[in-house]
Amino acid sequence: MDNHVLVTGGAGYIGAHACKALRRAGYVPVTFDNLVTGWQDAVKFGPFERGDLLDRARLDEVFAKYTPVAVMHFAALSQVGESMSQPGRYWHNNVGGSLNLVEAAVDAACMNFVFSSTCATYGDQDNVVLDENSAQYPINAYGASKRAIEDILRDFEAAHGLRNVIFRYFNVAGADPEAEVGEFHQPETHLIPLMLDAIDGKRDALTIFGTDYDTPDGTCIRDYVHVCDLVDAHVLGLKWLQDGKGSRVFNLGTGSGFSVREVIDQSRAVTNRTVPFKEGARRAGDATKLVSGSTRAVAELGWQPDRSNLNTMIADAWRWHQTGHFDK
Numbered sequence: 001m002d003n004h005v006l007v008t009g010g011a012g013y014i015g016a017h018a019c020k021a022l023r024r025a026g027y028v029p030v031t032f033d034n035l036v037t038g039w040q041d042a043v044k045f046g047p048f049e050r051g052d053l054l055d056r057a058r059l060d061e062v063f064a065k066y067t068p069v070a071v072m073h074f075a076a077l078s079q080v081g082e083s084m085s086q087p088g089r090y091w092h093n094n095v096g097g098s099l100n101l102v103e104a105a106v107d108a109a110c111m112n113f114v115f116s117s118t119c120a121t122y123g124d125q126d127n128v129v130l131d132e133n134s135a136q137y138p139i140n141a142y143g144a145s146k147r148a149i150e151d152i153l154r155d156f157e158a159a160h161g162l163r164n165v166i167f168r169y170f171n172v173a174g175a176d177p178e179a180e181v182g183e184f185h186q187p188e189t190h191l192i193p194l195m196l197d198a199i200d201g202k203r204d205a206l207t208i209f210g211t212d213y214d215t216p217d218g219t220c221i222r223d224y225v226h227v228c229d230l231v232d233a234h235v236l237g238l239k240w241l242q243d244g245k246g247s248r249v250f251n252l253g254t255g256s257g258f259s260v261r262e263v264i265d266q267s268r269a270v271t272n273r274t275v276p277f278k279e280g281a282r283r284a285g286d287a288t289k290l291v292s293g294s295t296r297a298v299a300e301l302g303w304q305p306d307r308s309n310l311n312t313m314i315a316d317a318w319r320w321h322q323t324g325h326f327d328k
């Protein structure tokens with residue numbers, strides 16, 4: 001077979017959706033994951049190779065076994081709050097692990113690399129339109145680790161010709177509409193799944209982290225993108241590289257921002273249930289407003305984020321929430 005794609009983090013939320021999209025597009029996704037936050041049950045669309053990015057010998061073994069045409073690199077620790085209290089873990093795992101991975105890819109002559117970066121690399125820039133040329137001033141260790149990996153990729157392209165597509169995600173939400181896979185983080189820190197848990201009594205009331213931000217209703221604003229649209233962009237990014245096009249950075253967001261209170265209101269409308277919530281203090285590391293100001297992915301990749309409206313994202317997340325879960 002010549003169409004294997006090595007998917008690091010394929011047992012996690014976004015990686016599992018990417019595996020489904022890759023399979024549908026005719027690739028064979030090979031999940032490489034140590035299950036630190038992922039789930040073996042989520043690996044449904046191709047082979048599973050358990051391993052840690054920090055284990056270079058294990059990476060070499062897997063590259064040799066499959067000779068993948070590309071790497072899609074999702075594996076990371078990704079909790080903003082935790083990165084503020086345990087920065088060392090983030091630098092070791094995310095940066096150290098990614099460095100091992102790019103070295104292994106180059107040594108295996110696997111020269112197409114698609115990377116999960118984040119709008120957290122932009123930091124908290126009020127009143128600045130965030131496009132791919134915006135300055136990157138991360139305000140938390142998670143964002144800093146992702147910016148460092150972007151730098152590694154630029155150096156490896158210059159020195160070794162490892163071509164890359166870097167996607168800077170805004171807030172990923174929703175689930176596979178067929179509910180084969182979905183969001184299942186333990187512990188969960190993301191707004192929408194926590195809200196759905198509060199709605200059906202699986203946990204206490206949602207706490208709004210800060211109501212004194214400089215926004216119309218005082219709560220933080222985010223740009224939510226449907227996970228299925230997001231992974232479709234990755235397949236387009238892979239084809240971009242396979243077509244011989246050059247390395248490129250793409251924001252993945254819709255350009256529309258919603259406040260925490262607006263997400264609560266929409267969840268009430270979608271589920272037809274009360275959302276129990278209380279107002280609390282700000283969370284360390286949170287930016288006031290993160291909204292994409294770019295249409296590059298639409299213009300250049302032909303990306304069509306059709307499911308990325310708040311109503312569909314919450315409805316798909318709610319369907320998964322009521323039926324799905326994973327085990328190790």
Ligand SMILES: NC(=O)c1ccc[n+]([C@@H]2O[C@H](COP(=O)([O-])OP(=O)(O)OC[C@H]3O[C@@H](n4cnc5c(N)ncnc54)[C@H](O)[C@@H]3O)[C@@H](O)[C@H]2O)c1
Pocket residue numbers: 008009010011012013014015032033034035036037038039051052053054073074075076077078093097116117118119169170171172173185
């Ligand atoms: N969820 C979001 O809103 C969001 C936003 C921006 C960027 N991202 C990025 O997208 C990627 C995927 O996020 P997610 O929400 O699916 O997270 P997730 O925690 O569900 O998935 C990450 C996966 O990586 C694996 N992993 C972590 N470290 C590893 C290591 N050293 N070796 C092998 N496997 C390892 C975990 O076990 C897990 O399965 C991450 O890189 C994250 O930074 C996510």
Ligand SMILES: O=c1ccn([C@@H]2O[C@H](COP(=O)(O)OP(=O)(O)O[C@H]3O[C@H](CO)[C@H](O)[C@H](O)[C@H]3O)[C@@H](O)[C@H]2O)c(=O)[nH]1
Pocket residue numbers: 078079080118119120169170171172189190191192194206207208209210220221222260283286287290
């Ligand atoms: O219980 C909660 C959880 C979240 N929020 C708020 O809801 C918004 C969204 O929070 P999430 O935790 O769902 O998402 P983040 O914006 O913190 O994080 C996401 O975007 C980041 C970029 O800032 C990273 O990329 C990260 O991986 C990704 O999950 C934030 O204003 C947050 O303060 C609450 O009010 N209460």
